Amino acid sequence: MLLLQANNVERRFGADILFHNVNMQIDEHSRTALVGRNGAGKTTLLKMIAGITEPDEGTISKAHDLSIGYLAQDQGLDSQNNIWDELDSVFAPLHEMEKSIHQLEEKLSSIDSTTDEYQYIIQQYDHLQTTFKEQGGFEYASKMRGVLTGFGFGEDMYDLPINSLSGGQKTKLALAKILLQEPQLLILDEPTNHLDMNVLNWLEDYLRGYNGSVLVVSHDRYFLDHVVSQVYDLDNQTLTHYTGNYSAFTKEKADWLRAEMKHYDQQQKKIAKLEDFVNKNLVRASTTKRAQARRKQLEKMDRMERPTTDDSSIHFSFHSDKDSGNEVLDVENLKVGYNENVLAGPLSFKERKGQRIGIIGPNGIGKSTLLKTILKKQPAISGSIKLGANLEIGYYDQEQQQLHPDKTVLDEVWDDHPEVPETEIRSLLGSFLFVGDDVFKTVKELSGGQKARLELTKLSFQPINFLILDEPTNHLDIDSREVLETAINEFTGTVLFVSHDRYFLNQVATDILNMSSTGITHYQGNYDDFVNETSTLSQNEDKTTIPSTTQTSSKKSAGQQSYQASKQNQRARRKIQREVDKFEQEMDSLQAKHDQIEQQMSAPEVATDIAKLSDLQKQLDECQQQLDQAEENWTDAAERLEEFDQE
Template sequence: MILLQANQIARYFGADTLFDNIQMEISTKSRIALVGRNGAGKSTLLKIIAGIDAPDAGTIAKNKTASLGYLAQDTGLDSNKTVWDEMLQAFVEIITMEKRMRELELIISELQPDALNYESVMKEYDRLQHDFSEKNGYGYENEIRSVLHGFGFKEDFYSKNINTLSGGQKTRLALARMLLQKPDILILDEPTNHLDIDTLSWLENYLPTYSGALLIVSHDRYFLDKVVNEVYEISRHKMRYYKGNYSKYLELKAEQLTSEWKAYEKQQTEINKLEDFVARNLVRASTTKRAQSRRKTLEKMERLERPQGDEKSANFLFGIEKVSGNVVLQIEDAAIGYDERILSEPVSVDIRRQEAIALVGPNGIGKSTLLKSIIGKIPFIKGNAILGTNVQIGYYDQEQANLHGTKTVLAELWDEHPTTPEKDIRNILGSFLFSGNDVEKTIPLLSGGEKARVALAKLSMDRENFLILDEPTNHLDIDNKEVLENALIDYEGTLLFVSHDRYFINRIATKVIELSETGSKLYLGDYDYYLEKKKEEEELAALLAEKSSVQQIETEKPKNDFYQNKEQQKIVRNLNRKIIQIEENLATLDTSIAEIEQTMSDTALVDDHMQLMSLNEELETKRTTQEQLLTEWENLSLELEELEEK
């Protein structure tokens, strides 16, 4: 079923067109990625589809019964409630149902079957019970716990006031609440920001089972490959549709471009032949009619535009001024943290020239803290970093704190390299997609992606031989991520970097260091190798835990003591006698209940309300006794089972 249609949507900024003639269709269970360069208008289009902004042209048609949820990038949850109470807000309808059911249960317990409103009350209760069950009324609290656990929130967080949490935690809670609300159309703009790798993995396994439709903007290629099966691309103000995940989209796009070039070249060959024939034969009396016919064919021909391929990408390299020694960095048994609070210990790092080391671990474990400790911004709580010979550090800060708020893009680079000619500075900025008047923009007016490119441009000019990068792919679109990857692969220096982009890690890293509360651990391979080894470790740990449990049971198992066994056998015999007695009583009760039910179904008693009420009371008494005996039987059977296992 179609939930939403975007028809010929356009957005203009004065005389400039951001996009126009946009067509999109969202159906039940759609899994759609919206991709395109930074500045192409992805977030703007999402706001129009979500009904937050109005289009300059075109219409949005939404199914009236379909609910829609929209989460902008970096949106944090602002609430005075506790984490648990705020998550409960996603289930207000179910909680209201539950309260009404409890009210009806009290009413039913006091009603007689012949009461005037008995039937209507029972119907309402049955309907509510059915709807409550359909909406997972018996499991919504477990659902909240599952989602909060997926986002890395333990139970000790549930009672915390949301306004006391960090910005990243509020962002994750906003996404958690949106998932729990389950709108029919869920629109997410960069949902993977601020998520560590474990949470990303959980989310990409959760979303394919989501009950509604998904429309997602993300620059995480692994994530898109696992979650989406349709791709809409905005490029050069237009929209194109591709069926498949992100990798399939790249494949289809390449095939499409090849096909367009073939068609264009074929038509150009035909045009050249026709134009040549007309030029040679138009003035000849014998061939002028044929030439005129060819000219008409040319005039009527619908000429194909020259295929433009991908939009312009950044194009840069990281060079080095001098080569470092073989040993670049050594840290041994250090402790990192702040305000004397240790985040990770012991931390040991040994980096050699031309290695590319990825630093991974959950949010809050101290990855950025370790990088800042290495460059001297945050002191080690214990230990220190020893740099090798001729090591020169270039540092990329994910918060771009090293950019000056009042300077222009041009001044940001030129002031640090005043002897470099302006033309050369402009050429470098041009390779990072800053051209013309763009270089006169001040830093505060830049987007996140533009600031990232300025910071990378500064880094490339410094020509340091040891690059320490904290989330360098944040704010970069996928095409510019690939350019950065290629530049770092060609880099002749040494790399230590933090990233949550698993595709980026896999392409760049030669080793992986995992940071945890118990310190650092080295894995000698790329990200896929790290995942493989982690899986092996988890399987081995589970096997050892199972073996340890069996050994403990064997150790704790009572010795073959005669008197102990004799006493145990006596208890077993007593339990067996009680169980047999209860079973006999239950059999008698079953017969009595069946007889009463048979009597009550006798048509002769239909009008004898007094007799029926008396029988019903007797029936309820016997059923209550039956339930009590069953509970007692279950408890005794469980006790007997535990004794026999010893």
């Protein structure tokens, strides 16, 4: 059943078009993602679909009596109620029905059962009881408890006034309330903000089993991979539909771009060939007719525009001036917290050169405090921290407190490097998408994403061999996250980072530290490896599970295995890509060596020295053999990569 349809929708701001020719279809029970770069208009389109605003052109038609629930970004509850009473207000109609049932029960107890009035009331009573049951009258309390538990609110918190909660808790409650309302179409704009991994896993399961349809905007690629089955991409001011989860979408879009570029190149070659023939033969009597025919062919040709994607993203790398020692960090029996109030500990772990360790754990456990304690920005309560030799430390602060609110973007970077010409500073800022008058904005005028890019700009300018990052993907759009992943993977130093971005952890982590209030546990590999290991341990500990639960676990395990297979394929592809890159670098190095030997052989003083010339010739032959072998290895790896992409 079709719930909603957008036809040729357009949004303008003055003479500027944000998007146009937007067509979308939302079916019953569908799971749909809306993706696109920051500023593409995703939130604007969601508000139109939710009926909050109207399109400038086009129409949005909806099924009769369609109920829509819309959760805006970081939308928190503002209420004088306590937690339980606020969520319980969702079920006000059921409470009225329950009240009516009790009133009928009182009437029935005072009327003779042989009268017509009694029979009439009993019919009303039976009908009301049936309706009450069908609408979940006997289940709403357990639903509320389930959702509150899923979002991390224990029974001891039910009586807390909502206005006493943090912004993140209010946002979680707003999401909890809209889930309990169970609209036919649930529209969520960045619902994963402020959620730790346990809550994210619970929310993914909940949305997969949700009875209505879901339309979601999110930068959490792992979440999208687990929840959605179709993707609408808002790119180049219009919308394109793809089937599958986020990973399937990225592959299909890349394949489409490659195919379109191939067709475009083929047409350009054809155009050039026709134009060349026309230019050479139009004035020749013997070939004029053929040239005129080709000119008509050119005029009638439906010329393709060069395929482009609206993926302007930052591009940068981290660099170091020197290598660190092998022993980068040793933490022993460390307790972290504030004013002798221990958040977590004792914590013990080691980090060695080249590792990229990701720290995970519940919100509020002290992960950021741990990083600040290592950096001596916060005193340790007890225990020891030993930093290695020759360290150049770069730190990314998720709270962005290292930035100065009243400085301009240009001065924020230039003041740290006054010896560098302004043109070089502005060029660097341009690579982080600060162009034109953007560089004269003050830091306090910037969005969260712009501040994140500015902090990364400063990090990329300084020499670093030990990178410490606190939630670096917060505020970054998907394209920028992928660029950051590439920069970290190409970084030759050591990385310690806190993140709840599971996709990011999968891409960059070599090790995982799972942090709790009482300690920290080390796991080798990325986030999926951590999930596999902890799942295996959990299954081994729970072999006495009753049959019905075992069946549920098997279903989840099968889903996990399918997802793991997809991730294993991605890892296999990255491994082949690294081989291709390695052999390319090897060929470049050997070619440079080959050229250097040839240059030496051409020198006048060597040309007359037979012994020296003979020795160089041997080196040249050996180098050529190595170069031939490297080319053969590169060809083999490149062919395997191409075959992998075609599967």
